[in-house]
Amino acid sequence: MYDYFWTHAIISDEIHEGIITNCNFSEAGTITEACDDYTYQADVARSNIFFYDIYAPLCSSFSNSTPSISEFDPCTENYIGSYLNIAAVQQSLHAKPGYWESCNDSIRDNWTDMPFTVLPVIQDLMASGISVWIYSGDTDGRVPVTTSRYSIDKLQTSVTTPWYPWMYEDEVGGYVVGYQNLTFVTIRGAGHFVPSYQPARALAFFSSFLEGKLP
Structure with missing residues (x-):
């Protein structure tokens, strides 16, 4: 049985007070x-940015000459779509011929078993003695650091190790704070898919998780 559990998904949608009070997305x-x-x-507040890496340029003909802070190409999804729709690729993958894309939003939007918060699950894990790790890339707008911190505050758990910078190759790899049976780690310069943006820092963080010690 594992003593650790980690997550990089949205912890809770119950953040914005106006949305909490006025929206009920669970009922059609x-x-x-x-x-x-x-x-x-x-x-409107989000405006026109690449939501998965807020400092990345938008995908355009100039993207390759203006890399993001993490040097992740924002046109990656376009390349995936082009590749998946090559007839020879679909045949090699034994996929049904047709139009394929990296993420089918229509299927995701019709999920019926997706809770709006997993905070009760995290609380149960913490109460059972399992140490939960939550992490966020600090340039991610989809699961931002601020939202993760607001969600953690709802757990009302006490801080055991105050915020401090964790180091990788003599520079800041991110920041970490330890709570009772919960650890929150940020990865500097990483967008939504942390290993894609900062593979070395992601490996260092994941190694710490496996070793059961703070980075």
């Missing part, structure tokens, strides 16, 4: 005008 047909207004405000 109950989206109110106020809910639409608050979600619109959130979209």
Whole structure:
């Protein structure tokens, strides 16, 4: 049995007070005008950025000459789509011929078994003595550090090791804070898919997780 559990998914959607009060996404047909207004405000505030790496340039003909802070190419998804739709590739993969893409949002949007918060699950794991690790790349807008911290605050667990920078090759790899049976780690310069943006720092972080010690 493992003594550790880690996650990099959204912990809880119950963050924005206006959205919490006015939106009920779990019941079809109950989206109110106020809910639409608050979600619109959130979209406007986000503006036109690559949401999975907020410092990355948008995918364009100039993307290769203007890499992001992590040197991750924002056009990667386009390359994946082009590759998957080569007839020879689909044949080699024994895939049904047709249009394929890296992520089918229509399927994801129709999930019926996705809870809006896993905080009760995390609390149960912590109460059973399992040490939970949560991590965020600090340039990720999809699962941002701030949102993760707000979610952790809802657990009302005590700090055992205050925030400090963890080091990798004589520079800051990110920051870490230890709680009772919970650890939160940030990875500097990493977007949503942490190993894609910062593979070396991701490996150092994951090694610490396997060893059961703070980075």
